Amino acid sequence: MAADKAQGRVLLPDAVLPYRYSIRLVPDLERFxxxxxxxxxxxxxxxxxxxxxxxxxxxxxxxxxxxAEAGAEAAGAVEINQRCKDTTVTFVFPEVLPVGxxxxxxxxxxVLNNQMAGFYRSSYKDIxxxxxxxASTQFESLDxxxxxxxxxxxxxxxxxxxxLVVDPALTAFSNMPESSMQFVKEGGxxxxxxxxxxxxxxxxxxxxxxxxxxxxxxxxxxHGVLVRVYTPPGRAEAGTFALNVATKSLDIYDxxxxxxxxxxxxxxxxxPEFAMGAMENWGLVTYREVDLLIDAKTASGQQKQRVCIVVxxxxxxxxxxxxxxxxxxxxxxxxxxxxxxxxNYAANEIYPEYKLWDQFASDTLAAALRLDSLKTSHPIQVPxxxxxxxxxxxxxxxxxxxxxxIRMAHAVLGHEAFQRGLQAYMKQHQYSNTETxxxxxxxxxxxxxxxxxxxxxxxxxxxxxxxxxxACTFSGATAKLTxxxxxxxxxxESPPEAKLWSTPLFIRTSAQADKPPTMMSSATMDVEVxxxxxxxxxxxxxxxxxxxxxxxxxxxxxxxARLSRAIKAGKLGESDRSALVMDAYALAKAGKLAVDDxxxxxxxxxxxxxxxxWDAVSQVLVGLEKLxxxxxxVEMFARFRAFAEDFVWRSWEAADPGWxxxxxxxxxxxxxxxxxxxxxxxxxxxxxxxxEARRRxxxxxxxxxxxxxxxxxxxxxxxxxxxxxxxxxxEHAQLKSAFTKLTKNIDQKHVFLAIGTTPExxxxxxxxxxxxxxxxxxQDFFYIMGSVSGSSRAGLDLMWSFFKSEFTHIHNMVKTAxxxxxxxxxxxxxxxxxxxxxADEIEAFFEAHPLPTNKRKxxxxxxxxxxxxxxxxxxxxxxxxxxxxxxxxxxxxx
Numbered sequence: 066m067a068a069d070k071a072q073g074r075v076l077l078p079d080a081v082l083p084y085r086y087s088i089r090l091v092p093d094l095e096r097f098x099x100x101x102x103x104x105x106x107x108x109x110x111x112x113x114x115x116x117x118x119x120x121x122x123x124x125x126x127x128x129x130x131x132x133a134e135a136g137a138e139a140a141g142a143v144e145i146n147q148r149c150k151d152t153t154v155t156f157v158f159p160e161v162l163p164v165g166x167x168x169x170x171x172x173x174x175x176v177l178n179n180q181m182a183g184f185y186r187s188s189y190k191d192i193x194x195x196x197x198x199x200a201s202t203q204f205e206s207l208d209x210x211x212x213x214x215x216x217x218x219x220x221x222x223x224x225x226x227x228x229l230v231v232d233p234a235l236t237a238f239s240n241m242p243e244s245s246m247q248f249v250k251e252g253g254x255x256x257x258x259x260x261x262x263x264x265x266x267x268x269x270x271x272x273x274x275x276x277x278x279x280x281x282x283x284x285x286x287x288h289g290v291l292v293r294v295y296t297p298p299g300r301a302e303a304g305t306f307a308l309n310v311a312t313k314s315l316d317i318y319d320x321x322x323x324x325x326x327x328x329x330x331x332x333x334x335x336x337p338e339f340a341m342g343a344m345e346n347w348g349l350v351t352y353r354e355v356d357l358l359i360d361a362k363t364a365s366g367q368q369k370q371r372v373c374i375v376v377x378x379x380x381x382x383x384x385x386x387x388x389x390x391x392x393x394x395x396x397x398x399x400x401x402x403x404x405x406x407x408x409n410y411a412a413n414e415i416y417p418e419y420k421l422w423d424q425f426a427s428d429t430l431a432a433a434l435r436l437d438s439l440k441t442s443h444p445i446q447v448p449x450x451x452x453x454x455x456x457x458x459x460x461x462x463x464x465x466x467x468x469x470x471i472r473m474a475h476a477v478l479g480h481e482a483f484q485r486g487l488q489a490y491m492k493q494h495q496y497s498n499t500e501t502x503x504x505x506x507x508x509x510x511x512x513x514x515x516x517x518x519x520x521x522x523x524x525x526x527x528x529x530x531x532x533x534x535x536a537c538t539f540s541g542a543t544a545k546l547t548x549x550x551x552x553x554x555x556x557x558e559s560p561p562e563a564k565l566w567s568t569p570l571f572i573r574t575s576a577q578a579d580k581p582p583t584m585m586s587s588a589t590m591d592v593e594v595x596x597x598x599x600x601x602x603x604x605x606x607x608x609x610x611x612x613x614x615x616x617x618x619x620x621x622x623x624x625x626a627r628l629s630r631a632i633k634a635g636k637l638g639e640s641d642r643s644a645l646v647m648d649a650y651a652l653a654k655a656g657k658l659a660v661d662d663x664x665x666x667x668x669x670x671x672x673x674x675x676x677x678x679w680d681a682v683s684q685v686l687v688g689l690e691k692l693x694x695x696x697x698x699v700e701m702f703a704r705f706r707a708f709a710e711d712f713v714w715r716s717w718e719a720a721d722p723g724w725x726x727x728x729x730x731x732x733x734x735x736x737x738x739x740x741x742x743x744x745x746x747x748x749x750x751x752x753x754x755x756x757e758a759r760r761r762x763x764x765x766x767x768x769x770x771x772x773x774x775x776x777x778x779x780x781x782x783x784x785x786x787x788x789x790x791x792x793x794x795x796e797h798a799q800l801k802s803a804f805t806k807l808t809k810n811i812d813q814k815h816v817f818l819a820i821g822t823t824p825e826x827x828x829x830x831x832x833x834x835x836x837x838x839x840x841x842x843x844q845d846f847f848y849i850m851g852s853v854s855g856s857s858r859a860g861l862d863l864m865w866s867f868f869k870s871e872f873t874h875i876h877n878m879v880k881t882a883x884x885x886x887x888x889x890x891x892x893x894x895x896x897x898x899x900x901x902x903x904a905d906e907i908e909a910f911f912e913a914h915p916l917p918t919n920k921r922k923x924x925x926x927x928x929x930x931x932x933x934x935x936x937x938x939x940x941x942x943x944x945x946x947x948x949x950x951x952x953x954x955x956x957x958x959x
Contacts, residue, residue, distance in 0.1 A: 073450050074393060077119065077153070077216055080111040081162070081169075083223045085263075088213050090184075091230040091251060092276060094198045097177040097186055103213045105169045112161045116169055119210035119217035120147065120154040122183070126172040128156040133166035152207070154214055171214050179338075180882040181844065183211025184274065187338035190808060191278065192299040199277025201336050201351060203344055203883075206394065206455050209269035217269045218452070220392045220498045225264040225272050233257040236295075237276045240264045240348040242330050264347065265327060266496045268390050273346030275334050286312045288319055290326055295334040296358060303358035307333060310373050314380045314411045321410070322384045323488030324495060331383075333357060333376070337810070338842050340883040343375050345382030345404075352379075353844070354810040365779035366735030368811065370419055374408040377415075381407030389491060392498040394455035398445045398524070399501060401459070402467015405429060406475075409468070418732045420677060425472070426612040426643040427681035433465035433615060437529055438555035438651065439932075441924040445470065445524040446501055456884045457921040462527075469615040470523045476613040477519070477569050477582060478512045486511035519567040519584070523615075528552045530566045531657075532585070532608060533619040539596060544574065544606050546592045550585060553617050556932045557655035563588075566616075573610035575600075575636065582614075605631045612644040619652055622662075629669040643681035646670060650685045654692075654936045661944040664708070668957045671712050672719040676737035679716070683744055686712070690747075694858050695899030696937050697945075704951040706748065711958055714749040717741050724757060726777070739779035746783035755787060762788045766799045769806050778811070785819030790856065797823045801835075810845075817845055821852030821860060829853050829860060833867045837874060843882055850893035861897050865907075868894035872914055884918040891919060895926050899933035 085106040092099040101123070107116075116130065128142040144157035156169070177186040177200055184202050191197050202212060210217045227239040230251060241262040249258045264272075280301035283293040292311050294304030311333060319325045328348040335354045343352040356375040359368060385407065386400035409421045409429070436442055445467055447458050475483045486508035494503060501524060505517040523529075531553035538545045550568060552560035569582035576597045583592060596604040605627040608618045620628065628645060631637050637645075649666050652658035663685075670682050686709055693702045722738035730738075745754060762784055765776040776784055789796050797820070804816045821832050835841065836849035854864035868875065868890070879886045895907050904927050911923050944950040 073448065075451050076218060077221075078113075078115075078117055080113040081107050081109050081116050083107050083216050083221060085224040085226065086213070086215065087226045087228075088272075089228040089230070090212070090274070091256070092177060092184070092200050094177070094186065094200060094232070094235075094276070097179075097198075099175050099177060099184065100173075101175055101213055102170070102172050103215075105171075105215075107167055107169055109162050109164050109167055112164055114158050114161045115155050116158075116162070117153055117155045118214040119152055119207075120173075120214040121149075121152040121208070121210045122178070123154075123173045123175045123211070123214065125154065125214075126174065128169065128171045130156075130158055130162055131168050131170070132163050133168070134163060137163075137167075139170070152210055173214070175212065178211070178881065179843075180879075181338055181340040182882060183208040185338075187336060189277075189297060189337040191297075197278065199275070199337070201275045201277075201334070202273050202346075203340065203351070204272060204346075205270040205344060206459075207270075207452055209272055212272075212274075215269045219268045219270065219390050219394065222266045222268055222390070222496070222498065224266055227261045227264075227272070227274065228258060229261075229274065229276065230256050230258045231276050234278075235276055236279050237274070238295075238332055238349060239274050240267075240272065240346060241328065262329075267347055267387060271345070271347045271387055273344075273349040273351065275332075275336075275349065275351065279334070282308050284308055284312050286315045286319075286326075288316055288325060290315055290328070291330045293330070293332050294357065295332060297335065297337070297354075300358065303360055304333075304335070306359040306361070306364075306369060307357050307372055307376050310376045310412075310415060311380060313415050314377050315383075317411050317414050318381060318384055318407070321484065321487070322491045324384065324388065324491045326383060327388065327495075328383075331380075333379075338844050340844060340886060343379045345379045345386060347383060347387040350379045355814060358809075358811075360809070360811075363773045363778055365739060365777060366732050367739055368778055370412075370416075370421075370732070370736070373412050373416060373419070374421070377411040378404045378408035381411065384491060388496065389494045390498050392500050393449065394452055394458075395447055395449040396499075396501055397447075397455060397458060398463045398467040399499065399504065401463045402445065402471055405464045405468035406471040416732070420639070420733055423639040423643075423677040424680065426640040427647065427677065427684065429465045430469050430612060430615060430644075431647055431681070431684065432461040433469045434529065434617065434647075434651065435555075436461040436925070437466055437527065437615075438553055438655075439925055439928045440554060440556075440561070441921065441928050442527045443921070444527045453918070456918055459885065466529075466615060470520065473523070473569060473614050474508065474516070474520060476571070476611070478508060478514065478516075482512035482514075483508070519569075522566045526564060528554075528560075528564060529615050529617070530564075530568055531617045531619060532568065532570070534606075534608065534621055534624060535589075537606060537621055537624050539601055539604060542576075542595055542597075544594050544596045544604070546572075546594070546606065546608075548585065548590045548592060548608075550588060550590075550616075553651075553655070555651065555655055556928070556935060557657060568616060569614050570608060571610040571613050573607040575604060578610065603627070603630060603634075605636070607637070607641060609644065610641060611638070612640045617648050617651055619648075619657055625649075625662075625666060629666055632669050639675050639677040642670070642673075642675075642678045646678075646685055647681050650688065654932065656935070656939055659943055660936075660940045661950055664945075664954055665957070668712070668954060671715055671958045673716060674720045674737070676733040676740060679737060679740055679744075683740055686744070687747070691897050692899055692933055692936055693940070695897065695933065697941060700948075701941065701945055704948070705945075708951060708954055709748040711955055712748075713741075713744045714751070715958055717745055717749065724761075735779055739783075742780035743783040746787040750787050750791075755791065758784045758787045762796075762799075766803050769803050769812065773812075778815070781815045782818045785815065786822045789819055790822045790824060792823065793825060794828060797825075797828045797832075814845065814848060817841070817848035818852050820849060821854075822856040824857070826859065826863065829856075829863050830867070833864070833871075837871060837878065843879060843886060846878075847886065847889040847893050850890060854893050854897065864894050865898075869910060876914075876916075884922075887916060887919050888922045891916075891922055891926060896929065898930045899937045901931055901934045904930040904934070 087104040089102045129139040131139040142156040146155045229237045239261045244262045245260045279295040281295045294308045335357045339353040381404040385403040490507035509516040530550040536547040552564040568585040653663035836846045854861045
């Protein structure tokens with residue numbers, strides 16, 4: 066391995082570099098192995114007798130090099146040296162290779178693993194109920210090397226020619242369309258050899274292969290690209306919704322980026338076992354079944370929205386990531402942050418009724434701020450020395466904070482300059498690699514603004530600002546604000562260092578809206594804004610209107626009271642209402658707002674009727690419940706539960722969502738029904754509601770396929786949870802039995818998310834043993850763990866105990882799978898604790914049982930637990946300990 070000393074990166078030697086791969090694979094789906102041969106056309110830049118490539122879990126048979134010089138003969142490698150720790154192979158040749166072009170030919174064998182990484186196998190049931198095996202690939206970030214030896218680095222782009230030799234009964238496809246096919250006899254079997262057209266120049270992690278039995282639906286975009294959605298046999302119609310989204314998205318992105326989609330086709334495939342949500346392989350996008358397939362009769366609005374944004378996200382990558390690729394993994398955010406912004410942009414163009422930009426505040430932005438308020442966070446542009454480190458930063462910083470700062474840039478630059486800059490960036494860098502400064506330069510040219518100076522404070526340092534209003538005076542037609550910005554930490558402790566951001570302030574009053582932002586680049590700032598002098602007592606000032614800057618805002622008590630009145634009067638938009646309550650919750654957790662003041666502010670949301678706002682309110686209510694459940698006095702917790710019950714039931718009655726969809730329902734009404742069902746199930750399930758829940762549960766359990774509409778997807782899980790949490794062995798057995806009748810992964814997932822809510826310890830233990838029995842796919846087993854730990858404090862304790870006792874078994878299950886799987890298990894086993902003693906215990910356990918690829922996740926969980934403990938200690942010292950506070954708070958809801 067070589068080091069790029071200027072950047073601190075560990076890279077392969079660059080004496081020999083590829084420009085075209087010709088790959089031939091012969092998979093055996095019965096023995097779970099494959100034969101491989103790769104011919105790599107290379108350029109020898111420096112005289113050397115060695116060629117080093119990445120390789121993992123491959124067994125090499127032979128290697129040779131042949132110079133392109135006339136009359137040159139192939140020279141076989143005299144040594145083949147594999148370094149398992151570095152996942153490399155070095156081929157040593159008898160003589161120095163001449164500078165110039167040549168071909169490296171390697172023959173090898175590999176394993177079709179079951180870890181959802183590299184070239185791997187999945188099992189599924191065909192339409193007759195028989196278990197079958199298919200094969201597919203997942204190469205990002207570092208697993209192309211599990212399929213063929215290569216220069217497995219994003220900056221080493223090349224052309225790929227793929228040949229697959231498969232059973233004639235199976236369908237096989239790759240990034241590009243088929244160019245030729247012939248029948249061959251190999252290994253005593255009659256097989257079909259399929260050659261595919263050469264790909265564009267691209268990175269190794271985007272190469273893709275799928276082999277199996279499929280049905281499909283197809284269409285063409287208005288611009289002429291053939292799009293297909295491949296589904297399990299017999300389920301072609303389930304691909305129709307995603308097909309419609311895909312065809313529209315490609316045309317939207319063609320126009321938006323100003324560069325047409327460059328491939329002749331786009332295939333999207335549902336894979337039965339898949340570690341992530343989807344993978345953007347160029348021209349062959351792979352998905353979890355739940356993120357691609359939609360049953361038109363039973364799918365909830367939430368499912369449709371999820372499929373829509375996953376498809377728009379992956380197709381944005383066909384430009385951001387595939388056409389133009391980050392030079393190294395430290396700019397992963399250029400891929401994921403942009404795709405996360407684009408998913409909302411394109412989906413909003415297709416389905417404006419989804420109101421995704423209003424949902425952004427309580428979804429994408431909330432996830433970003435939650436993680437980035439920890440000291441164990443990282444910058445968007447995170448230094449990556451060893452490529453393996455990138456597995457730890459496929460997180461809410463790269464995706465959600467990346468999307469949030471891009472949204473801020475869009476607001477500051479304006480749509481036209483933003484788009485012009487992107488189009489220039491795409492045209493200049495297509496088929497090549499970039500770094501963040503290339504994007505800043507394109508936007509600076511299009512906007513004539515100092516983009517790098519503004520944006521670098523958001524991408525090169527971790528964290529975000531708390532903008533605190535130190536004083537606000539209303540005088541005549543003017544409000545005068547004194548502002549201070551500082552690094553916000555969830556723990557509330559003093560920041561270890563001073564930081565400043567170039568912070569756009571979108572300040573709004575009733576007399577002023579849509580004004581260009583005021584830039585705050587210093588620690589303090591005085592601002593004057595116009596107000597309505599006619600009604601000064603009800604005037605308000607909103608510092609981050611539209612929630613376009615990723616920050617928290619702390620208002621004075623008077624300003625918060627004015628904003629509370631504005632909320633009740635309907636004067637604030639949905640995203641602003643969402644952000645205000647989430648800011649208040651974060652400030653209370655950090656000790657910068659009294660918890661009793663948070664609850665008084667929260668009471669102004671009782672009766673809220675918009676889903677986008679209720680999404681934020683629900684996060685606050687559930688968050689407070691989990692925190693107080695973790696160690697608050699019994700009386701305090703009981704009073705909070707009584708308040709939450711009253712709050713939720715009054716809101717249910719005000720919104721009146723009912724059990725049945727209505728012809729007048731908007732998309733967000735469907736989402737609200739599902740969310741309020743979840744909240745009623747958790748906090749306010751009275752006798753009549755429970756009776757109806759039980760009736761629908763019994764009908765569904767009797768025949769899940771025939772009675773699916775009796776228990777719609779949008780609230781199936783809350784009903785399961787309500788019935789199981791108040792039931793026993795009978796209900797638990799009923800739900801587990803229903804699982805055996807379900808064939809769709811989305812329906813099975815509903816069972817996983819609820820099965821652990823049974824109150825009986827013995828049943829919880831049985832449930833956890835089921836999760837790791839091998840009956841549940843690796844992609845799903847942690848959902849069951851989360852249902853146990855999230856059910857109660859006893860459930861969390863049981864899950865943590867189970868994780869400790871079964872650690873070796875669980876680790877062996879997932880050790881070569883994506884680290885994200887173990888991250889999910891760790892969260893399910895520990896997140897929710899509010900005790901420094903337990904944080905110490907968890908820390909000691911992982912010191913004794915180290916997980917290097919999950920180190921960042923573990924440190925973040927520990928910080929969150931210790932932050933929760935501080936919050937709980939503060940909460941018991943406030944008015945929450947007084948009965949009169951809860952009496953007055955309840956009265957404020959009436």
